[in-house]
Amino acid sequence: MSTPILKQGHYLIASLQPEQSDTDLLQLQDILVEQVGRFRSRGLILDVTLLDVMDSFATRTLRNIAQAVSLRGAETVIVGIRPEIAFAMVQLGLDARLSGVRTALDLEEALAILNRRCQEGMCRD
Amino acid sequence: MAEYTNQDSEKSLMEEIGITDREIANRRAFLELGEADEKELLSIDPAAQAYADPVIEDFYKHLLAFEETRVFFQDPQVLERVKRAQKRYFARLTQGGYDKDYIEDRLKIGAVHERIGLPMKAYLGMYSFYLRNVAHRLFEAHEDEQGKALRAFLSLLKVVFLDMGLAIDTYINRREQLIGKQQEAMRELPTPVLRVRERLLILPVVGVLESYRAHQLTEQLLESIGATRAKVAIVDITGVPLVDSRVANHLLQTVSAARLMGAAVILTGLSPQIAQALVAIGVDLSQVKTTVDLQSGLEEAERLLGYRLVPASDKPRSDQAHP
Amino acid sequence: MTDVIRIAIRCDADIVLVRQQARLLARELGFSGSDLTLIATALSELARNIVEYARQGEIVLSQIRQGRQLGITIVARDHGPGIADIERAMQDGYSTGKGLGLGLPGAKRLMDEFEITSAEGQGTTIKATKWVR
Numbered sequence: 001m002s003t004p005i006l007k008q009g010h011y012l013i014a015s016l017q018p019e020q021s022d023t024d025l026l027q028l029q030d031i032l033v034e035q036v037g038r039f040r041s042r043g044l045i046l047d048v049t050l051l052d053v054m055d056s057f058a059t060r061t062l063r064n065i066a067q068a069v070s071l072r073g074a075e076t077v078i079v080g081i082r083p084e085i086a087f088a089m090v091q092l093g094l095d096a097r098l099s100g101v102r103t104a105l106d107l108e109e110a111l112a113i114l115n116r117r118c119q120e121g122m123c124r125d
Numbered sequence: 126m127a128e129y130t131n132q133d134s135e136k137s138l139m140e141e142i143g144i145t146d147r148e149i150a151n152r153r154a155f156l157e158l159g160e161a162d163e164k165e166l167l168s169i170d171p172a173a174q175a176y177a178d179p180v181i182e183d184f185y186k187h188l189l190a191f192e193e194t195r196v197f198f199q200d201p202q203v204l205e206r207v208k209r210a211q212k213r214y215f216a217r218l219t220q221g222g223y224d225k226d227y228i229e230d231r232l233k234i235g236a237v238h239e240r241i242g243l244p245m246k247a248y249l250g251m252y253s254f255y256l257r258n259v260a261h262r263l264f265e266a267h268e269d270e271q272g273k274a275l276r277a278f279l280s281l282l283k284v285v286f287l288d289m290g291l292a293i294d295t296y297i298n299r300r301e302q303l304i305g306k307q308q309e310a311m312r313e314l315p316t317p318v319l320r321v322r323e324r325l326l327i328l329p330v331v332g333v334l335e336s337y338r339a340h341q342l343t344e345q346l347l348e349s350i351g352a353t354r355a356k357v358a359i360v361d362i363t364g365v366p367l368v369d370s371r372v373a374n375h376l377l378q379t380v381s382a383a384r385l386m387g388a389a390v391i392l393t394g395l396s397p398q399i400a401q402a403l404v405a406i407g408v409d410l411s412q413v414k415t416t417v418d419l420q421s422g423l424e425e426a427e428r429l430l431g432y433r434l435v436p437a438s439d440k441p442r443s444d445q446a447h448p
Numbered sequence: 449m450t451d452v453i454r455i456a457i458r459c460d461a462d463i464v465l466v467r468q469q470a471r472l473l474a475r476e477l478g479f480s481g482s483d484l485t486l487i488a489t490a491l492s493e494l495a496r497n498i499v500e501y502a503r504q505g506e507i508v509l510s511q512i513r514q515g516r517q518l519g520i521t522i523v524a525r526d527h528g529p530g531i532a533d534i535e536r537a538m539q540d541g542y543s544t545g546k547g548l549g550l551g552l553p554g555a556k557r558l559m560d561e562f563e564i565t566s567a568e569g570q571g572t573t574i575k576a577t578k579w580v581r
Contacts, residue, residue, distance in 0.1 A: 022460040022496070053467055053485065055492035056551055079387070083347030084482035086382035088489045092554035093540060095381040104387040105354050344482055 003028045005035065011043040011114055012036060012074075013107070018050050025061045029068070036069045043114035044069050045107065049080030059094045066101045075117055077102045077110040138232050141302075142294050149228055156287055162280035163221040169263065169277045173219040176262040180255065181212045187254050194247050215255065218284055231288050235295030245296060252285060316342050318349040324356040325426055327419075331364030339375040346379060350388045357426040358383060361419050363394030373408040380413045389414065389429055393422035453509040457526075463495040466507050473509050474520050478580050487520060487578055490558040493551040494524040494574055502528020502571065512577060519560070519579040527571035534564055 003024070006013040012035060014028065036044060046062060048054065054062075066076035078101055081089070089095055104110040153159070185208060188194045198204040214234065217227070238248055260278055267274035311332070319327045326349055330342060346358060360376070362368065368376075380390040392415045395403070403410060416422040427434065453473060455466045467488045474487050491507070498505040505526025512521045531537045538553050552574075556562040559576040566572040 019464050021464055022499075052471070053488045053492050055489050055496070056554060057492075057496055081385045081387070083344070083351045083382070083386065084485040086347055086385040087343060087378075087482055088485045088558065089385055090378045090382045091486065091557050092489060092493075093557070094554070095378075095385055098385065103385055105350070105356070106387075109354075109356070109387060 003031075005031070007039055007041075008111075010041055010118070011045060011111070012039065012041045013045040013047060015047040015049070016051055018052050020051075022057055022061075025058060029061055029065050032065055033068045033072065036072050036074045041069075041074045042118060044074050044076045045079055045110045045114070046076060047079045047107065048085075049082070051082075051085065054081065054085050054089050054094070056092065056094060056097075059089065059097050063097055063101060075102070075114060077104050077113050079104050079107055079110045138236060138295070138298070139229055142232065142291075142298050144225075144228060144232070144291075146225065149225060152287060152290065153223065156283045158223065158280075158283040158287060162283055163223070165277045165280040166219045166284065167221045168273075169267075170219040172263065172266040173259075174216060176259070176266070177212055177216055180215065180258050180262065181208055183258055184211065184251065184255060188251065193244070194251070197241060197243060218281060218288075223284060223287065228287075228291060231291045232295055235292035236299070238292065239296045239299045245293070248292060249289070252289060256282070256285060311338075316345060318345055320353060320355075321359075321423075324354060324430060326350065326353065326355045326358040327361060328358065329361045329364065333367065334365055334372045334375070336371070336375075339372060343375065343379045343382065346390075347382055347386065350383055350386055355388055357389050357391065357429050359391045359393055359419065359422045359426055361394045361422065362392065362399075363396070363419070365394075365399075368395075368399045368403060370406050370408055373403055373406075373410065377408075377410065377413065391416060391422045391425055393417070393419050451510060455507050455509075456504070457495050457498045457507055457524075458504045460496070460499055463492055463499065466495050466509075467492055470509055470520070470522070473511065474578075477511055477518050477520055479520070479578075480581065483578065483581065486558045487522075490555040490576060490578075491522055493555040494522065494576070497551050497572075497574075498524060498526045498528070502526035505571075514579075517579050519577050521575065521577045522559075524574045524576075525571070526573075530568045530570050530572055531564075531566040532568050534566055538564070 003017060003020070004015050006015075012032065014032060016028070017024075020028075032044060035041070044065075046065065048062075051058070062078060066078075069076055078098070081103060089098075102110075102113055104113055185198075185204070189198065198207060217230075259281070263278055264271060264274045267277075316328055316330050316338075319329070321327050326346075328342070328346055332338075334342065342360075346360070349355065350358060360379075362376075365372075376392065380392070383390045390413070392410070392413050395415060395417075414425065416425055424434075453469050455462065455469060457463070457466065470491045471484055471488050474484050479487065495507055498507070505524065505528065508523040508525070510521050510523075512519045538556065540553050552564070555574075555576065559578045561575075561577040563575045564572065565574075
């Protein structure tokens with residue numbers, strides 16, 4: 001299953017799908033790290049609204065994506081972690097693994113976070 | 126008897142207290158109440174029926190002599206009815222067959238005493254009065270057979286203690302039910318999630334945070350953040366008397382989960398005692414924004430939300446421009 | 449209501465499948481939304497453990513009743529290499545694979561009861577239960 005990736009100005013937006021397998025996720029990682037470079041994106045939004053589970057593998061992969069795209073100059077914001085999923089992640093002890101990644105409630109907020117970073121001079125225009 | 130409640134609820138009283146055939150056998154065995162006792166008691170039954178009336182008269186004289194017990198029998202009609210019931214109750218003690226029906230009947234009576242609010246000490250005191258009264262009469266009636274009187278009286282003691290055990294159990298059962306209901310009410314004691322302004326929530330937590338409530342608090346907070354798109358939530362624990370390491374960890378987890386959703390949590394109202402205690406037990410709240418009181422929490426929240434408070438006094442009020 | 453659901457775990461797509469099945473069963477049993485997620489997450493970790501270390505195995509989901517309490521029991525069984533040091537495997541952050549090392553201890557935290565038996569060279573069986581609150 002492939003993940004829809006939208007390009008919005010300097011940013012990429014990927015909407016993760018609920019039936020994604022581990023293989024799909026790893027594939028997504030490759031694609032995003034590549035595309036961030038190709039489009040010279042300054043920000044990446046990972047939308048996880050549709051996910052029904054965020055287990056240790058998914059969390060690790062998202063963190064790896066964030067770290068890898070950051071090496072290629074883009075900041076990552078994770079959007080749409082639902083209440084019960086946030087709770088499960090904390091119970092699992094996964095919250096600490098994502099401590100370096102920004103999170104936002106919705107797309108609007110995520111865009112605002114990335115825009116602020118751009119205004120702070122992190123971003124060319 | 127009309128004052129007893131319907132069959133169904135009393136059936137469940139047996140169940141609630143856990144009276145099964147086996148339990149009845151256990152209780153009887155423990156009291157060493159056996160067939161010999163039944164025979165012993167049946168043999169004094171004629172005498173018992175003979176002294177029933179004077180005993181009841183003495184019994185109520187004593188009851189009515191004390192303010193504490195008198196209040197239950199103000200109405201003469203009630204008194205007459207209760208007297209008759211009480212006489213039947215005592216008469217039953219020497220009629221054998223201390224089986225399931227007997228026990229069910231005794232439980233009902235215990236429940237009635239509990240319901241009208243008769244104190245346990247009065248129940249026990251009156252039983253003591255009754256036993257002493259009966260002892261005198263029993264030994265009088267069997268002047269030539271003191272040994273028999275003693276045996277019968279000891280058998281009577283066993284049945285009476287069986288009764289008292291059952292009555293006390295109904296009292297305890299009712300209290301336990303009450304406690305259960307109160308606990309449930311406590312659980313339902315809501316922690317309101319207040320929307321203060323756009324994207325800002327306040328949760329004033331009052332009372333003890335046991336694990337069920339702590340879990341509920343987390344769920345409510347996270348749900349509300351999702352539903353209202355709050356960016357900042359203030360959890361005020363001024364009204365929480367005690368924060369141990371377990372509650373502190375729970376608060377930490379909640380803050381962490383909120384962060385994953387994209388919201389910041391500010392913890393306010395940590396009393397000096399709680400702050401000291403948390404440091405002493407080694408809870409690390411350094412990852413959590415804490416402020417001393419709700420006011421400074423609000424100020425911090427407004428800063429996070431990008432608000433700036435400006436006095437309105439020197440500005441013309443727009444709402445006064447329109448009549 | 450189906451009493452027992454048995455799902456063979458052979459590849460990572462099965463992890464998704466078993467999660468969905470567990471959700472359906474748990475919802476029927478009356479678990480709340482947040483508990484459904486906890487169960488699905490725990491199951492995800494257990495199934496991945498099978499794929500990663502034993503290649504294949506099975507997961508059995510069943511309902512359990514104890515007095516008035518209703519619950520769901522997950523049994524994850526494989527005939528893989530087994531776990532040499534269970535105590536160590538249950539420590540946070542310990543992993544011999546590509547995971548975060550939170551899989552087993554994490555799954556234990558998500559469930560109410562957790563039991564693990566394993567023998568080197570013979571495989572691993574994990575039994576975990578969660579009760580409806």
